[in-house]
Amino acid sequence: MSRRTIIPFGPQHPVLPEPIHLDLVMEDEKVVEAIPSIGFVHRGLEKLVEKKDFIEYIYVAERICGICSFMHGMGYSQAIEQIMNIEVPERAVFLRTIWAEFSRLHSHLLWLGLLADAFGFENLFMNCWRVREKILDIIEETTGGRVIFGSCKVGGVRKDIDPVTLKRIDKLLAELEKEIKDISNVFMNEYTVKRRLVGVGVLSKEDAHVLGAVGPMMRASGIAQDMRNLGYGAYSKLEFEPITRTNGDSYDRCAVRIDELFQSISLIRQAVDKIPEGPVDVKVTGNPDGEYFARLEQPRGEVVYYIKGNGTKFLDRVRVRTPTFANVPALLKLLQGCDFADVPILILTIDPCISCTER
Amino acid sequence: MSSLSKSPWILHYDASSCNGCDIEVLACLTPMYDVERFGIINTGNPKHADIFVVTGSVNEQNIDVIKNLYNQMPDPKVVVAVGICAATGGIFRECYNVMGGIDQVLPVDVYVPGCAARPESIIDGIVKATTILEEKYKKMKESKSLVKKGRV
Numbered sequence: 339m340s341r342r343t344i345i346p347f348g349p350q351h352p353v354l355p356e357p358i359h360l361d362l363v364m365e366d367e368k369v370v371e372a373i374p375s376i377g378f379v380h381r382g383l384e385k386l387v388e389k390k391d392f393i394e395y396i397y398v399a400e401r402i403c404g405i406c407s408f409m410h411g412m413g414y415s416q417a418i419e420q421i422m423n424i425e426v427p428e429r430a431v432f433l434r435t436i437w438a439e440f441s442r443l444h445s446h447l448l449w450l451g452l453l454a455d456a457f458g459f460e461n462l463f464m465n466c467w468r469v470r471e472k473i474l475d476i477i478e479e480t481t482g483g484r485v486i487f488g489s490c491k492v493g494g495v496r497k498d499i500d501p502v503t504l505k506r507i508d509k510l511l512a513e514l515e516k517e518i519k520d521i522s523n524v525f526m527n528e529y530t531v532k533r534r535l536v537g538v539g540v541l542s543k544e545d546a547h548v549l550g551a552v553g554p555m556m557r558a559s560g561i562a563q564d565m566r567n568l569g570y571g572a573y574s575k576l577e578f579e580p581i582t583r584t585n586g587d588s589y590d591r592c593a594v595r596i597d598e599l600f601q602s603i604s605l606i607r608q609a610v611d612k613i614p615e616g617p618v619d620v621k622v623t624g625n626p627d628g629e630y631f632a633r634l635e636q637p638r639g640e641v642v643y644y645i646k647g648n649g650t651k652f653l654d655r656v657r658v659r660t661p662t663f664a665n666v667p668a669l670l671k672l673l674q675g676c677d678f679a680d681v682p683i684l685i686l687t688i689d690p691c692i693s694c695t696e697r
Numbered sequence: 698m699s700s701l702s703k704s705p706w707i708l709h710y711d712a713s714s715c716n717g718c719d720i721e722v723l724a725c726l727t728p729m730y731d732v733e734r735f736g737i738i739n740t741g742n743p744k745h746a747d748i749f750v751v752t753g754s755v756n757e758q759n760i761d762v763i764k765n766l767y768n769q770m771p772d773p774k775v776v777v778a779v780g781i782c783a784a785t786g787g788i789f790r791e792c793y794n795v796m797g798g799i800d801q802v803l804p805v806d807v808y809v810p811g812c813a814a815r816p817e818s819i820i821d822g823i824v825k826a827t828t829i830l831e832e833k834y835k836k837m838k839e840s841k842s843l844v845k846k847g848r849v
């Protein structure tokens with residue numbers, strides 16, 4: 339047997355925008371085991387409910403993670419609204435859905451860029467981010483923020499999108515669709531890219547199920563589970579099918595995310611078509627008393643919000659189970675037996691978001 | 698010296714930020730904002746870096762990592778704190794695991810405001826940092842030549 343060496347990976351590492359530390363136990367070029375150690379971004383956000391009241395806390399919820407920021411705000415307010423029996427106006431629900439899909443677009447493009455960077459295709463990385471800026475422009479125009487939108491609140495949304503802008507969004511989406519097609523063509527068909535992705539890190543359907551993977555990770559292994567099917571937000575009124583693939587390798591995980599880009603574009607189109615007229619928020623009176631469990635589909639997978647109120651301004655408990663947390667066991671499984679050179683790609687294919695995992 | 702201030706290399710570390718500022722720092726490198734036109738390159742190696750860009754606040758776990766990275770950088774070096782978190786702790790200030798801004802551990806030269814900090818202001822901050830870098834270099838050189846001449 340060859341000798342074992344331990345190679346530390348992270349917390350500061352060129353392919354990782356975020357700090358996570360792995361001890362990779364190696365036998366020659368093969369990884370035998372990966373031991374994660376975390377806590378570099380832990381802040382203690384859940385405890386902050388004791389200091390900020392439930393209306394204020396949405397600002398904190400949005401900052402659990404800067405990439406799916408809007409959806410954290412959305413999940414939090416959905417849970418509070420359910421506890422307090424608040425009827426959110428239809429228009430607000432549609433607007434939330436539109437913004438949620440825009441954040442999925444920007445998140446997936448960001449991920450594609452980082453993946454390209456991980457296998458050393460700098461040009462592709464730049465191109466993904468160039469297209470992403472166009473989405474951020476729309477977001478900035480409609481909400482005022484680029485990454486932290488701040489447009490969701492308990493009882494509705496803070497801003498309305500006027501009809502002229504909605505029409506323009508429709509036109510911009512057509513442009514975007516074309517550019518995304520060009521990019522996806524490279525990811526799906528380019529020889530060098532395929533060499534790095536096809537057959538790397540295969541997660542079988544059984545493993546995905548047993549290890550509790552979520553989101554694109556699970557769908558790439560052939561399990562058609564998408565929380566949007568629960569029909570929260572306006573999704574019950576829009577048409578879509580969960581996207582799945584069957585091989586469960588890095589290539590399929592990439593393919594699922596690329597297809598989801600087109601899916602999001604179609605969802606935004608439908609929502610823009612069907613959006614009803616009306617107010618965008620209702621007045622919130624009283625304090626939450628009771629508990630609720632909200633499940634949402636974020637770009638990285640299913641997020642769970644558990645909230646318990648006690649009839650005062652301050653909540654008893656906010657608990658978030660984030661998608662990356664659910665995907666880490668699957669990642670550790672993938673890392674066992676992989677080549678050292680594939681480690682960055684495998685870490686990236688789960689689309690890790692450390693700051694929401696550690697909060 | 699102008700070579701230093703005209704093409705500073707930056708090292709970015711995410712202390713305990715929410716990612717908002719991190720992706721904005723990354724966005725600065727991409728075609729829309731493109732800091733490479735100022736000669737700025739993002740490096741992953743502290744030993745190559747002149748400017749240390751930190752996002753997020755200090756906590757128990759990462760305090761040593763931050764110090765470690767800073768100590769590995771060659772002199773002269775400049776620290777840029779990006780975002781309110783890095784300046785004071787921001788919205789997370791009252792959290793039990795947040796010790797405060799980056800200035801708790803390192804001497805910060807430039808603070809970039811915003812939550813999330815906008816790419817424009819990040820670029821502005823880094824360009825300011827290059828001036829400070831140049832000053833620091835001059836001072837370093839002067840003191841060295843004084844040592845040589847035996848006046849210190």
Ligand code: SF4
Nearest residue numbers: 714715717780782812
């Ligand atoms: S300043 Fe705001 S956006 Fe930046 S890391 Fe802190 S909370 Fe996130």
